[in-house]
Amino acid sequence: xxxxxxxxxxxxxxxxxxxxxxxxxxxxxxxxxxxxxxxxxxxxxxxxxxxxxxxxxxxxxxxxxxxxxxxxxxxxxxxxxxxxxxxxxxxxxxxxxxxxxxxxxxxxxxxxxxxxxxxxxxxxxxxxxxxxxxxxxxxxxxxxxxxxxxxxxxxxxxxxxxxxxxxxxxxxxxxxxxxxxxxxxxxxxxxxxxxxxxxxxxxxxxxxxxxxxxxxxxxxxxxxxxxxxxxxxxxxxxxxxxxxxxxxxxxxxxxxxxxxxxxxxxxxxxxxxxxxxxxxxxxxxxxxxxxxxxxxxxxxxxxxxxxxxxxxxxxxxxxxxxxxxxxxxxxxxxxxxxxxxxxxxxxxxxxxxxxxxxxxxxxxxxxxxxxxxxxxxxxxxxxxxxxxxxxxxxxxxxxxxxxxxxxxxxxxxxxxxxxxxxxxxxxxxxxxxxxxxxxxxxxxxxxxxxxxxxxxxxxxx
Numbered sequence: 001x002x003x004x005x006x007x008x009x010x011x012x013x014x015x016x017x018x019x020x021x022x023x024x025x026x027x028x029x030x031x032x033x034x035x036x037x038x039x040x041x042x043x044x045x046x047x048x049x050x051x052x053x054x055x056x057x058x059x060x061x062x063x064x065x066x067x068x069x070x071x072x073x074x075x076x077x078x079x080x081x082x083x084x085x086x087x088x089x090x091x092x093x094x095x096x097x098x099x100x101x102x103x104x105x106x107x108x109x110x111x112x113x114x115x116x117x118x119x120x121x122x123x124x125x126x127x128x129x130x131x132x133x134x135x136x137x138x139x140x141x142x143x144x145x146x147x148x149x150x151x152x153x154x155x156x157x158x159x160x161x162x163x164x165x166x167x168x169x170x171x172x173x174x175x176x177x178x179x180x181x182x183x184x185x186x187x188x189x190x191x192x193x194x195x196x197x198x199x200x201x202x203x204x205x206x207x208x209x210x211x212x213x214x215x216x217x218x219x220x221x222x223x224x225x226x227x228x229x230x231x232x233x234x235x236x237x238x239x240x241x242x243x244x245x246x247x248x249x250x251x252x253x254x255x256x257x258x259x260x261x262x263x264x265x266x267x268x269x270x271x272x273x274x275x276x277x278x279x280x281x282x283x284x285x286x287x288x289x290x291x292x293x294x295x296x297x298x299x300x301x302x303x304x305x306x307x308x309x310x311x312x313x314x315x316x317x318x319x320x321x322x323x324x325x326x327x328x329x330x331x332x333x334x335x336x337x338x339x340x341x342x343x344x345x346x347x348x349x350x351x352x353x354x355x356x357x358x359x360x361x362x363x364x365x366x367x368x369x370x371x372x373x374x375x376x377x378x379x380x381x382x383x384x385x386x387x388x389x390x391x392x393x394x395x396x397x398x399x400x401x402x403x404x405x406x407x408x409x410x411x412x413x414x415x416x417x418x419x420x421x422x423x424x425x426x427x428x429x430x431x432x433x434x435x436x437x438x439x440x441x442x443x444x445x446x447x448x449x450x451x452x453x454x455x456x457x458x459x460x461x
Contacts, residue, residue, distance in 0.1 A: 014225055014235070015235065015238060015239055015242065016242075017225075018218075018221075018222055018225075018235060018236065018239035019239040019240075019242040019243045019246075020243075021218055021221060021239075022065065022218065022236075022239055022240055022243040022244075023243040023246060023247065026058070026061055026207055026211075026243065026244070026247055027247060027250075028108070028205075028298065028299060028302045029107060029108055029111035029112070029272075029295060029298070029299045029302070030104075030107065030111075030204055030205040030206060030207075031057065031205050031207070031247070031250075031251075032254070032271070032275065032295065033111060033270060033271030033272045033274075033275055034053075034057075034201055034202070034204045034205060034271050035050070035053055035057075035250075035251045035254035035255045035258065035271070036254050036255070036257060036258040036261075036271040036274045036275045036278070037201075037258060037268060037270055037271035037274055038050070038053055038198060038201045038255050038258060038271075039254065039255035039256060039257060039258025039259040039260075039261070040258040040259065040261060040262055040265075040267050040268060040274055041186065041187045041189065041190055041197075041267065042186050042187075042190040042194055042197070042198065042255065042258075042259060043182070043183075043184035043185055043186040043187070043190070043259055043262060044182050044183060044184060044185065044186060044259070045186045045190050045191070045194035046182065046255050046256055046258075046259035047252075048194040048195045048198065049186075049190055049194040049195065049197060049198035049201075049255060050198060050251055050252045050255035050256070051195055051198065052194065052195035052196060052197065052198025052199035052200075052201075052202065053198040053199065053201055053202040053251055053255065054198075054202070054247075054248045054251050054252070055198075055199050055202065056198075056199045056200070056201075056202030056203055056205070056208065056357075057202035057205045057207060057247070057251060058207075058244040058247050058248050058251070059244065060202075060207070060208035060361065060364070061205075061207035061208050061210075061211045061244075062240040062241070062243075062244050063208070063364050063368065064207075064208050064209075064211040064212050064215060064360070064364055065211055065215040065218065065219075065236060065240055066233070066236065066237060066240070066368060067079065067212070067363070067364045067367035067368055068211075068212065068215045068216060068219055068367075069219060069232060069233050069236050070233065070367060070368055070371060070372075071367045071371045073216065073367075074216060075213075075216055075313070075316075076088070076091065076092045076095060076212055076213045076313070077089065077092055077316075077317075079212060079363065079367060080092070080363060082366070082371070082376055082377045082380040082381075083363075083380045083381055083384050084381065087384070089317060091359065091363075092213070092313060092317065093317070094355075094356060094359075095209055095210075095212065095213050095356065095360075096213065096309070096310050096313055096314065098206065098209060098349075098352055098353075098356055099206055099209060099210045099213065099214075099306060099309075099310075100306055100307070100309075100310040100330050100333075100334070101310070101329075101330045101333035101334045101337060102333075102337065102348075102349075102352070103206070103337075103345060103348070103349040103352065104206050104210065104306060105303055105306045105307060105310075105330065105334040106334045106335075106336075106337035106338035106340075106345055107338075107342065107345050107346075107349075108137075108299035108300070108302050108303040108306070109133070109134045109137045109138060109299070109303065109334070109335075109338040110130075110134070110338045110340075110341060110342040110345055111272050111295065111299055111342060112133075112137060112292070112295055112296040112299050112300070113129070113130055113133045113134065113137075113338075113342075114270075114272040114273065114276070114342050115272050115275065115276050115288075115291060115292045115295050115296075116289070116292025116293060116295060116296045117129055117133050117292070118130075119276050119280070119285075119288055119292070120285070120289070130338075130339055130341070131339060134335055134338045134339055135335060137296075137300065137303070137338075138303070138331050138332075138334060138335045138338075140300065141300060141303045141304050141307055141331065142307070142327065142328070142331045144300075144304045145304050145307050145308045145311070145327055145331075146324070146327065162294055163294050163298060166290065166291060166294060167250060167253070170257070170278075170279060170282065170287075171253045171257070173282050174257055174260065174278070174282065177282075178260045179260050179261050179263055179264045179265075179278070179281065180260050180261070180262065180263020180264055181260070181263060182256075182259055182260060184259065184262040184263065187267075193425055196425050196426070196427065198255075200426050203353045203354070203357050204346065204349070204353065206353070208357065208360055208361065208364070209353075209356050209357065209360045212360055212363065212364070213309065213313070214305070214309060218236075219232070219236070222235060222236060254275075257278060258271070258274055258278075261274065261277070261278050261281075264281065265277055265278070265281075269343050270342055270343055270346060272342055275291070276288055276291070276292070279291045303334070306330075307327060307330045307331055307334065308327070310326065310327075310330040311323050311324075311326035311327040311329075311330060314326045314330075350398045351395045351396070351398045351399045352395070354391070354394040354395045354397070354398045354426065355391050355392060355394065355395040358387050358390065358391040358394065358429035358433065359384070359387060359388070359391055361433075362383055362384055362387040362429075362433050362437075363384070365383070365433070365437065366379060366380050366383055366384075366437075370441070370444075373444070374448055375444030375445065375447060375448040376444070377444075378440055378443055378444035378447065379437065379440035379441055379444050380440070381440070382436050382437075382439055382440030382443065382444075383433060383436040383437045383440050384436075385436060386432045386433055386435060386436025386437075386439075387429050387432060387433045387436060389432070390416075390420060390423070390428040390429040390432050390433075391429050393412070393413065393416045393423070393428060394423075394426060394428055394429060396409055396412075396413060397413050397416075397417070397423075397426075398426070416428060420432070
């Protein structure tokens with residue numbers, strides 16, 4: 001009946017509204033700082049690195065949203081349930097810990113501090129400054145999550161416009177009066193595999209993982225406009241393409257900005273430092289302060305959404321513990337992790353990202369291709385089964401030296417990198433996942449056909 005529901009007259013206004021919603025969900029602190037740092041590292045190979053970043057930072061998140069639309073899931077548990085109930089619960093916990101207190105949420109406060117406060121205080125006050133700032137930041141986020149009112153509406157309404165206007169001014173002046181040329185030699189990672197390096201750097205945005213959990217809110221908003229079934233899918237796809245087109249333009253501009261900056265600046269520790277230095281070069285302290293204020297407001301709304309989402313989903317999973325208690329847990333944990341500093345948070349996150357992205361991308365593939373087939377459960381289980389081991393090995397390969405230097409693990413990783421295609425560049429999961437997908441399809445098809453004594457209609461030519 002959903003397919004037959006009356007749909008509203010389609011117009012450009014609604015398309016722009018949904019595109020703005022998607023852009024707001026996509027674009028956060030990571031989308032701003034990582035492309036700039038990527039440009040500094042990629043140097044003269046900036047274009048191919050930006051192309052790789054756009055794949056993982058824009059295309060994958062759009063596919064994640066479409067996966068939720070196609071499967072009509074009402075949450076991450078629904079999306080992963082065909083693999084198994086226990087796997088779905090475990091996957092939900094891992095996703096929310098990753099986008100919650102272990103990485104993405106603390107990164108919001110750490111980024112805001114590094115861009116809005118650290119450039120204006122003496123280094124000797126950095127530790128206490130970080131402690132005070134993150135304490136205030138998460139106190140505001142907690143109160144807003146408890147009593148969501150006008151703050152999110154006001155900031156959400158005007159922030160994107162102000163943010164994009166400032167970026168446009170920065171791009172215009174930087175390209176009229178560039179800091180330098182593009183002759184800077186790329187770092188080792190980006191000499192031979194700039195596209196792959198850029199794609200792996202795009203993992204840091206966490207968008208493809210996060211939107212599996214958060215895009216249900218977006219789908220409900222679109223349904224609120226009156227869209228159902230295929231019309232909902234079409235509108236989401238069109239709005240998503242419009243949104244990611246803008247995002248890709250911004251990514252290429254930021255990567256180019258970082259690459260050009262290397263004539264005047266040294267390679268920064270992270271993109272937050274790099275962007276502050278670039279803005280300071282063109283606009284002095286006033287520009288740095290304005291950028292810091294806009295970034296702080298932006299990441300504050302992101303933090304409010306993340307801690308609220310964490311508390312809501314964990315309350316559903318562990319209903320005996322109240323929403324308010326989970327809110328306190330994630331806020332306090334995020335505050336503690338944030339004080340480790342942006343560089344440390346980024347370095348800690350890499351092993352987890354190398355685990356979570358293969359599992360998330362495999363789930364997206366399955367949702368978009370076989371979720372409606374009668375034997376979907378078999379394909380899900382086999383594909384994820386083939387993905388888990390290489391994902392774990394990729395995680396181990398990117399772990400701290402104290403783990404990778406351990407004899408048995410070192411030998412296992414050497415074998416893995418020598419035998420599995422693309423394992424040495426961080427994509428060892430790719431071939432096993434598609435092998436598992438093919439086996440699952442064949443097995444599921446044959447089993448279903450043998451039980452029914454016929455060929456499934458969806459498989460007929």
